[in-house]
Amino acid sequence: ARWPNPHIDELESNLYDRRGYNARTLPIGMAPNCDRFLFGPNTGRSNAADWIRAAYHDMATYNIADRSGGLDASIRFESEQTRPENVGDAFKNTLTFITPLVHRHFSLADGLALAMVTAVEICGGPKIPFRGGRVDALKPNSPGVPEPQQTVEEHIASFARQGFSKKEMIGLVACGHSIGGVQHEAFPDVVPPSDDPQNTSGNSKFDSTGTLFDNRIATEYLDGTTTNPLVVGHNSTMNSDLRIFSSDRNVTMRNLANPAAFRSTCSELLARMIDTVPRGVVLTDIIHPIKFKPVGVHLVWVGGGKIALKGEVRVWNSEPSKVVLNWKARDGRHASGNSATLLHDLTHISYPVIPDTPSDLVNRWFSFPETLLNANHGISNFWFDVTNAEGSKKVENLGGAGYNLQDVIMISNTTCLSFTNGTHLDVEFAVRETIKPTRVYTKIDISDDTGRPIIHTIDITPPSDSTAVAGYILWHVTLTQFDHFTLVVDTDLRTFETTFFSANSPFGYSSPMCP
Numbered sequence: 001a002r003w004p005n006p007h008i009d010e011l012e013s014n015l016y017d018r019r020g021y022n023a024r025t026l027p028i029g030m031a032p033n034c035d036r037f038l039f040g041p042n043t044g045r046s047n048a049a050d051w052i053r054a055a056y057h058d059m060a061t062y063n064i065a066d067r068s069g070g071l072d073a074s075i076r077f078e079s080e081q082t083r084p085e086n087v088g089d090a091f092k093n094t095l096t097f098i099t100p101l102v103h104r105h106f107s108l109a110d111g112l113a114l115a116m117v118t119a120v121e122i123c124g125g126p127k128i129p130f131r132g133g134r135v136d137a138l139k140p141n142s143p144g145v146p147e148p149q150q151t152v153e154e155h156i157a158s159f160a161r162q163g164f165s166k167k168e169m170i171g172l173v174a175c176g177h178s179i180g181g182v183q184h185e186a187f188p189d190v191v192p193p194s195d196d197p198q199n200t201s202g203n204s205k206f207d208s209t210g211t212l213f214d215n216r217i218a219t220e221y222l223d224g225t226t227t228n229p230l231v232v233g234h235n236s237t238m239n240s241d242l243r244i245f246s247s248d249r250n251v252t253m254r255n256l257a258n259p260a261a262f263r264s265t266c267s268e269l270l271a272r273m274i275d276t277v278p279r280g281v282v283l284t285d286i287i288h289p290i291k292f293k294p295v296g297v298h299l300v301w302v303g304g305g306k307i308a309l310k311g312e313v314r315v316w317n318s319e320p321s322k323v324v325l326n327w328k329a330r331d332g333r334h335a336s337g338n339s340a341t342l343l344h345d346l347t348h349i350s351y352p353v354i355p356d357t358p359s360d361l362v363n364r365w366f367s368f369p370e371t372l373l374n375a376n377h378g379i380s381n382f383w384f385d386v387t388n389a390e391g392s393k394k395v396e397n398l399g400g401a402g403y404n405l406q407d408v409i410m411i412s413n414t415t416c417l418s419f420t421n422g423t424h425l426d427v428e429f430a431v432r433e434t435i436k437p438t439r440v441y442t443k444i445d446i447s448d449d450t451g452r453p454i455i456h457t458i459d460i461t462p463p464s465d466s467t468a469v470a471g472y473i474l475w476h477v478t479l480t481q482f483d484h485f486t487l488v489v490d491t492d493l494r495t496f497e498t499t500f501f502s503a504n505s506p507f508g509y510s511s512p513m514c515p
């Protein structure tokens, strides 16, 4: 295990911190209910439907022959969105939610995949194994999303090009069309206009539970009660779901009428859909919950030879009676005073909202108390002693290694936010005098001309006043972009850094106003 792992830690939080304390923002798209639509409450549309459709349309450009295309966020390019195969504003809408989350450890393509998983899992669907590591494309992909006027032979060929058999095509379309419907605006020759004030877009649902991920798409199709406009629509040219669902004489649809089979099929096929990525992209292992997770741990120089140690721990589905933080000084010694009992505010609980798990699964957050370290002694490593409710004890130390923490470079509490001469952050930070820096700089996220986050570095000139206090010298840099920034010091032997998260994270950096 490695800690911290900014990439995995961030994806894990987005997957499992869904509601409650420190919750991430994607699930808000499904709150309070799965019929939520940010862009107009009475349109009859839903964010959930847009997010599922967006992930598919981004993936559907995949070509298994040369392993090009796939889930790579190429849908963000205007020239892809304006293709007839991508009619409607679902993609623009979906990106409105995801683009602000993107930073150097969180690609837009991972965000598209996560949004689909979030929608399906919160709206009644199965758990979908999630891997991270998708890479955003630098240019649009070739067209390739199936359209309803095509023949079933064309659809079979299209799905084969995407890497799915005929049976898998039937399954994937049924799973995708479990939520949402067809709108008049996008498909005027499929769906008539609506005068329903609750459904101004004329969204005609695929099944009677259009905001619930369930197998009615299959059962209603089989029992003849379906209202799916791509099955019983008046314009038979556009009845692609009918042609697809019946293409194996309903064998697959009859199987999907079994709720358990529907869930397992959709879990498997939707996972494969989002794991369809361009050649060269290496996905991570499946991301499982981190059962004991230190979060936002960082040091703050508070002056007077003192360093504040701050952070929180998320404890998965258990209720320890006591969590004690211990640390070793820079020299590796654990002096008797080097421990502190973490605090648990009863409101600091969160809910991962995972399908097929007990609804009383609750995570508890413990925060570091006001803990001041002597700057002359510093810190190198920390761990926890956990006492469970029944009295049993456990050490949380990353399997013996402990959690390493560098005390070479840290932000100062004199850092402040200013709105004079444009918004900027006046960053003060402390660097240990004895380490002989070869380069001190900051890394910030900027976008390249395709909207991908790239790291930009800014070198920092040494301070004119280099008087050390308790072995630390104060440096200064002014940042006009500070959504996500890292302070870095290189030495001949090693690099040390400390990172402050984006403002869209609950651990985003917040600073007092400059005097």
Ligand code: HEM
Pocket (backbone or CB within 6 Å): 045, 046, 048, 049, 050, 052, 053, 056, 087, 088, 090, 146, 147, 148, 155, 172, 173, 175, 176, 177, 179, 180, 181, 182, 183, 184, 186, 187, 203, 240, 244
């Ligand atoms: C042959 C393959 C497919 C065809 C021809 C097709 C066609 C369509 C059409 C015409 C719409 C209406 C869009 C609108 O009015 O805005 C739609 C909606 C939708 N599709 Fe598909 N689709 C296919 C496969 C899939 C797959 C594989 C998925 C996901 C796994 C998917 C997910 C969705 C969702 C969630 C909606 C609802 C959007 C909303 O309610 O706004 N589709 N599809």
